[in-house]
Amino acid sequence: MRRYLRRIIQSLSALLLNGYWYFPISRTIYRGQLKSICSPGLNCYSCPAATTACPLGAIQNFMAGMRASLEAARYHFGFYVLGWLGIIGGLVGRMPCGWICPFGLIQDLLFNIPGRKFRIPYILSYGPYIFLTLTVFILPIWAVDAFGYGLLWFCKFICPAGTLEAGLPLLVLQPTLRTMVGHLFYIKVAILFFFVAWSVLASRPFCRTVCPLGAFYSFFNRVSLFQLKYHPAKCTHCELCHRDCPVDIKFYESPNDSRCIRCLVCLRQSCAFGAISWEMGGPLEGQSSKPKTSLVNSQ
Amino acid sequence: MTFSHFGDVPKACGFPLNFGFLHFVFQPVRVKGRQMRKMPFIIISFFVLLLSAGVLTGEVQDVLEKAVSICLDCIGIG
Numbered sequence: 001m002r003r004y005l006r007r008i009i010q011s012l013s014a015l016l017l018n019g020y021w022y023f024p025i026s027r028t029i030y031r032g033q034l035k036s037i038c039s040p041g042l043n044c045y046s047c048p049a050a051t052t053a054c055p056l057g058a059i060q061n062f063m064a065g066m067r068a069s070l071e072a073a074r075y076h077f078g079f080y081v082l083g084w085l086g087i088i089g090g091l092v093g094r095m096p097c098g099w100i101c102p103f104g105l106i107q108d109l110l111f112n113i114p115g116r117k118f119r120i121p122y123i124l125s126y127g128p129y130i131f132l133t134l135t136v137f138i139l140p141i142w143a144v145d146a147f148g149y150g151l152l153w154f155c156k157f158i159c160p161a162g163t164l165e166a167g168l169p170l171l172v173l174q175p176t177l178r179t180m181v182g183h184l185f186y187i188k189v190a191i192l193f194f195f196v197a198w199s200v201l202a203s204r205p206f207c208r209t210v211c212p213l214g215a216f217y218s219f220f221n222r223v224s225l226f227q228l229k230y231h232p233a234k235c236t237h238c239e240l241c242h243r244d245c246p247v248d249i250k251f252y253e254s255p256n257d258s259r260c261i262r263c264l265v266c267l268r269q270s271c272a273f274g275a276i277s278w279e280m281g282g283p284l285e286g287q288s289s290k291p292k293t294s295l296v297n298s299q
Numbered sequence: 300m301t302f303s304h305f306g307d308v309p310k311a312c313g314f315p316l317n318f319g320f321l322h323f324v325f326q327p328v329r330v331k332g333r334q335m336r337k338m339p340f341i342i343i344s345f346f347v348l349l350l351s352a353g354v355l356t357g358e359v360q361d362v363l364e365k366a367v368s369i370c371l372d373c374i375g376i377g
Contacts, residue, residue, distance in 0.1 A: 028369070029367070029369055030367075031367040032367075033363070035362075035363050035366035035367050036359045036360070036362050036363035036366070038362065044373055044374070045365075045366040045370065045373070046369050046370045046373045046374050052366075053362050053363075053365070053366035054366075054373075057365070057366075057370065057373055058362045058365065058366070061361070061362075061365045062358070062361070074356075074357075075356060076356060076357070076358050076361055078353070078358065079349045079350065079352045079353035079356070079358060080350060080353025080354055080358035080359055080361075080362060081353070081358075081362065082346070082349055082353075083346045083347065083348070083349035083350025083351070083352070083353055084346075084350055085346075086342065086343075086345070086346030086349060086350075087343055087346045087347060087350060089342075089346075090339055090342040090343035090346055091339075091343065151372065152370070152372045152373065155370065155372055155373040156372040156373070156375065159373065162373040162374050162375065163374065163375055166369075166370075166373060166374045167374035167375050167376065170369065170374060177376060180371070180376045181376060182376070184375050184376075185374075185375040185376055187375070188374075188375035189375075220342070223338045223339060223342060224339055224342075225339040225340075225343070281335045281336055281339060281340075282333065282334045282335040282336045
């Protein structure tokens with residue numbers, strides 16, 4: 001049970017964030033008030049079952065409409081979405097990636113398919129920051145049409161979650177949309193299949209090489225209220241934490257690394273020596289404290 | 300440069316910047332006899348203010364309006 005706790009929470013989150021199960025009958029998306037709340041994970045709001053808004057889509061909409069908004073003296077800069085994501089990041093850092101994100105769950109499940117596995121080169125871990133800066137902020141603000149509106153660059157040209165959760169189901173539900181399918185859709189389907197195939201071969205490739213939401217949360221990993229703590233005196237350097245880590249981090253070299261998705265596999269399953277614990281808010285490193293190792297699996 | 304998870308004043312080690320002026324921010328605070336880092340609370344407070352500003356300027360309605368309509372861009376059709 002303890003071993004499957006994260007998978008259960010991931011599944012429940014995916015079901016709650018996609019809790020509009022009336023869609024096969026209504027044949028359209030949910031349009032209730034819950035859609036004003038942003039999902040903590042990547043979950044396309046055009047998914048027929050989605051009950052919340054996608055934070056990345058919402059930010060891009062604000063950025064794309066910023067010039068028009070300023071001209072209309074509305075001053076909408078996306079503070080609502082940025083504030084919401086910042087609060088989550090300030091509390092737990094990248095934990096939503098590991099415990100809530102539905103697309104993360106899909107990648108985790110794909111990686112469980114047996115077969116030969118490959119590492120992802122470290123240099124690709126800079127990708128999410130490039131995608132965050134360019135496709136979520138700079139291009140939507142900078143490249144605008146004659147009316148002052150920009151494009152949702154990440155959603156339109158890259159996001160495989162949108163294709164999987166919204167594009168394909170909507171084409172099934174609404175036959176009229178099929179007539180609008182063009183080259184772009186086929187490119188996006190190819191991107192989706194690329195990441196599906198890569199997810200079978202490597203752990204969480206989309207999170208580690210592309211996801212701008214994870215990049216945003218990663219800024220908070222070292223300063224969030226929730227912190228993982230390393231106890232060097234107890235560490236035997238057995239490398240089990242590194243072997244089990246889904247994002248290939250050596251915890252003993254870099255606790256609270258910006259790439260860490262806080263899945264807590266190292267704490268809950270790998271480390272049998274109590275070298276990893278967690279803290280909320282403190283205390284400081286080097287000071288005596290009673291480590292919270294209650295989640296550590298006593299093997 | 301060692302930040303020690305921002306729980307301490309960053310120590311400049313061969314880095315030409317002095318973060319001494321951030322001493323107040325990185326100084327711990329004692330809550331119910333327990334050392335707590337200030338930084339997370341400062342960050343969370345800042346983003347609570349940002350969220351409040353967004354709510355007060357009516358951004359929630361903007362998010363809702365976009366989210367209740369099918370975004371053809373998002374699904375690669377538009």
